[in-house]
Amino acid sequence: MRQTIITIFVLLLMLPAITMAQYKQENDIPYTESSDAYAQERCKLDVYYPTELKDVPVVVWFHGGGIEGGSKHIDPQLKNSGLVVVAANYRLLPKAPIDDILDDAAAAVAWTYKNIGKYNGSRRKIFVAGHSAGGYLLDMIGLDKRWLAKYGVDADSLAGLIPFSGQCITHYNVRKQQGIHPLQATIDQYAPLTYIRPDAPPIVIISGDRELELFGRYEEQAYFWRMLKLVGHKDVTLYEMQGYDHGSMAQPAYYILKQHIKRLTSK
Numbered sequence: 236m237r238q239t240i241i242t243i244f245v246l247l248l249m250l251p252a253i254t255m256a257q258y259k260q261e262n263d264i265p266y267t268e269s270s271d272a273y274a275q276e277r278c279k280l281d282v283y284y285p286t287e288l289k290d291v292p293v294v295v296w297f298h299g300g301g302i303e304g305g306s307k308h309i310d311p312q313l314k315n316s317g318l319v320v321v322a323a324n325y326r327l328l329p330k331a332p333i334d335d336i337l338d339d340a341a342a343a344v345a346w347t348y349k350n351i352g353k354y355n356g357s358r359r360k361i362f363v364a365g366h367s368a369g370g371y372l373l374d375m376i377g378l379d380k381r382w383l384a385k386y387g388v389d390a391d392s393l394a395g396l397i398p399f400s401g402q403c404i405t406h407y408n409v410r411k412q413q414g415i416h417p418l419q420a421t422i423d424q425y426a427p428l429t430y431i432r433p434d435a436p437p438i439v440i441i442s443g444d445r446e447l448e449l450f451g452r453y454e455e456q457a458y459f460w461r462m463l464k465l466v467g468h469k470d471v472t473l474y475e476m477q478g479y480d481h482g483s484m485a486q487p488a489y490y491i492l493k494q495h496i497k498r499l500t501s502k
């Protein structure tokens with residue numbers, strides 16, 4: 236009996252290692268063909284993938300940092316979840332212009348679309364997600380179809396867009412470069428709201444608490460949600476993470492992300 240208990244205990248200790256052994260991670264894979272030195276430095280991604288599953292849903296993750304900082308990472312909540320995760324760096328302001336940064340985001344998604352089969356992912360189940368600046372970038376390339384079209388990818392082939400507290404007007408650091416104060420709102424060619432359309436992929440909008448968010452970010456996202464509904468978008472959802480500020484809202488949001496991936500891939 237004692238030996239049986241010891242054996243069970245040892246097996247329980249081994250379970251995390253067994254689970255982790257079913258996944259691999261490849262780091263710093265270049266996703267651009269640009270000869271620009273800064274692009275060659277920044278335009279790399281990491282792929283975390285299950286080794287024994289096939290046709291797996293994919294999350295392309297863009298980090299936050301105001302488009303002027305931050306680095307690729309894979310949150311523990313996305314690991315061991317039956318997902319392929321692609322975490323991408325991109326060039327940053329002010330060293331690169333916003334057009335180049337948006338092009339980087341599109342190039343990373345296009346790389347995923349064309350290569351993810353090698354990592355057991357399904358190109359029919361690619362979700363693009365990100366926090367703050369990452370949410371802004373994915374909204375831009377998911378709604379303005381020109382960015383992905385450059386790489387031969389139809390934005391509408393994406394399975395879903397899941398921005399965590401992404402700016403929906405023109406990003407405040409883009410406005411800063413234009414000499415505009417962060418509290419002076421503008422909507423121009425660099426605003427996701429400019430590209431509202433009914434035929435975009437499913438969208439799950441997740442915000443922090445309206446009283447704790449950055450620069451009225453909840454209200455931007457609520458307006459974004461309302462306009463998508465008014466133009467006839469059939470699958471758009473808005474969540475407010477009450478009690479969580481701009482930075483901390485990401486942790487509870489991962490659960491919502493995973494639940495909607497399950498919903499959308501079970502159809």
